Amino acid sequence: MVRTRFAPSPTGFMHVGNLRTALYAWLLARSQGGRFVLRIEDTDQARYVEGAVDVIYNTLRQAGLDHDEGPDVGGDFGPYVQSERRGIYLPYAEELVRKGAAYYCFCDKQEAAEPPEGEAATSGYDGHCRDLDPAVVAANLAAGMPYVIRQKIDKSGTSTYRDDVFGEIVIENKVLDDQILIKRDGMPTYNFANVVDDHLMGITHVVRGSEYLPSTPKYNMLYRAFGWEIPEYVHLPLIMGRDAEGNISKLSKRHGAVSFESLVAEGYLPEAIMNYIALLGWSPKNDREIFTLSELAEVFSVSGLNKSPAVFDYDKLRWMNAEYIKALAPEAFALRSYAFSGLDGTPLADKWGSIAKLLQQRVEVLSEIPGKIDFLQKLPEYGIDFFNNKKSKSNPEAAHAILSDLVPQYRGLESWSSEELNRVVVSYAEAHGMKLGLPMWGLRIAVSGQLVTPGGPVEIMEILGREESLRRLDHALSLF
């Protein structure tokens, strides 16, 4: 049985790169009838962020990635939070020491914490404590000297392993560093906790970013030292971003909104985001692009995974988001977009159904909505030059004449329905042998104060209502 896991650390936000890793791990499990496990990796106490675990739950729920086991839903391999498992790692590390695959290190902490971005980190450990006299070790331990436990790597020869997407990887062991397994504070490092937990939780396929490709031999040495079975590896190509200068690098904050929640806040639909990132590094091998999560689970295959890094393209995400928006039932769109309208508590709020109808085909991202409808709340200032339009043959004089005829007719209308509103202008155009576009142009300017509007003047007048529409028409007349 396939068992995959998603093991995020609670940092307070969900990077789309991590989310895509979760998606593929989920897809792999679901497509094989396997199980998907959520494990929280919070071994770095300095990084603890309040409420961060809830962000993870909320994101997964919104994204539609359900887990079979995890801190919130339980399971047979718990606990699923590493800080609650703190007691289990040290004995395993000590076992490694006994087996000669690890050693105590009493060296001072190297204070080169976070290297500047883009620059090389400090070079590897010099191996000072690697072959310490056992008596010295015992004495140091007895004296309560602070220590870390390092992996004792056999630096001879090469390591080879197979990755499901990248194929065979060969690394010279001499470049592998004696990485720390247990930190000075007694907590395991990610590298160690990961191996122990993946084994203990029966993970069969390790799905993670390709940045782990070069360090995987170290993990394998750990598995072998314990006598544990090595899982299958599915390393994923990285998601890249482009900065203001056009340089490409691993996607991060400086490339714009890259967390799931910020994208949602901007008005991207979760299902569109998931669909988009599914295609960033994976292909169904045909021309289809729109998939629901369950459709994805049906056709997903590791063989569709790509090896080269993919650039996150906001343009394409926007397009896909628009596709999802347009495919929504009108009521669903109205419901889901309302929060972005800024209309809550205003008189226009109960007109939202009609307004949303105009917006659905014209919006790619929900956050565009306020800018598209602010003219409904407040008539923008405009000059009579707005009545000029070549294509519809409109100009201020013609518009003045037309509006002078039309306004009394509208004022006399008994029913302010779109049918009636439309009938007036259509029959006027017919009676005067003019193209409909001509009177419509003048009306649009008068009721909206804008050259471009979502929908036409009839829809706008219907939404504005009789009083406000007539007020705007009178205002237009006063401009000439």
Next chain:
RNA sequence: GUCUCCAUCGUCUAGUGGCCUAGGACACCGGGUUCUCAUCCCGGCAACAUGGGUUCGACUCCCAUUGGAGAUGCCA
């Protein structure tokens, strides 16, 4: 610096030796429908990084070069 990986249109990708005058999508540019805009429809632009092999035949296999990315943390 060292190590690892990658390399098809600007971007995401299809292509697993002949089906390729390299397909699709986004973006971009035209045209049509239309009361503006948008939707919708039609069309166009645009790529196999370079050099060597292997082969009857390379986008597809091998090598080198170049380019790009990642790793090199008591972060994950």
